[in-house]
Amino acid sequence: RLACKLTGWQIDVKTESQRKQETKANVTAVKEMFLQLEGVGPRIADVLIKGGMDTVEKIASSQPEDLVVFSGIGEKLAEKMIESARKILTEPPPPDQEAEAPAEQVSAPEEKSSDWKTCEPSH
Numbered sequence: 001r002l003a004c005k006l007t008g009w010q011i012d013v014k015t016e017s018q019r020k021q022e023t024k025a026n027v028t029a030v031k032e033m034f035l036q037l038e039g040v041g042p043r044i045a046d047v048l049i050k051g052g053m054d055t056v057e058k059i060a061s062s063q064p065e066d067l068v069v070f071s072g073i074g075e076k077l078a079e080k081m082i083e084s085a086r087k088i089l090t091e092p093p094p095p096d097q098e099a100e101a102p103a104e105q106v107s108a109p110e111e112k113s114s115d116w117k118t119c120e121p122s123h
Contacts (some may be wrong), residue, residue, distance in 0.1 A: 030054050038084035039077045047071050059084035 004011050004065060014022070033056050034045035047070050053059055059067070059081055067078035 035057075036084075036088060038083075039080045044070075044072055044077075047073070054058050056085045056088055060089050 003009075009093065020029050030049055031045045031096070034048055034053075037043070037056070042050075048059070048067075051070050053062075053067075053070075062078075062082055064075050064078035064082065067073050067081060068075055073081075
């Protein structure tokens with residue numbers, strides 16, 4: 001609490017298992033995004049994530065030579081992935097996905113555990 005008062009920041013204290021669960025959820029979400037890219041299967045998605053590629057934006061801004069260093073990715077696949085990532089970023093999501101997004105955003109705050117310690121900034 002003192003740190004909250006001194007910094008004016010909100011600090012969430014999480015258990016190790018909560019942190020691991022959150023990390024796993026983030027990795028799963030990134031993997032699902034990567035599976036939408038042309039030519040990317042579960043193994044390639046895992047290789048990209050382990051290699052530090054954690055957003056479609058990073059792939060879209062990459063050059064083929066940046067991606068061929070990963071196991072299983074050749075120049076043609078790298079070019080397909082980059083083109084597919086750029087296409088995903090420039091096209092609006094299909095209407096059915098737009099309808100799902102707000103529902104996900106509404107449910108996200110409910111995931112907070114009651115044993116989290118939170119302090120609000122003091123004004």
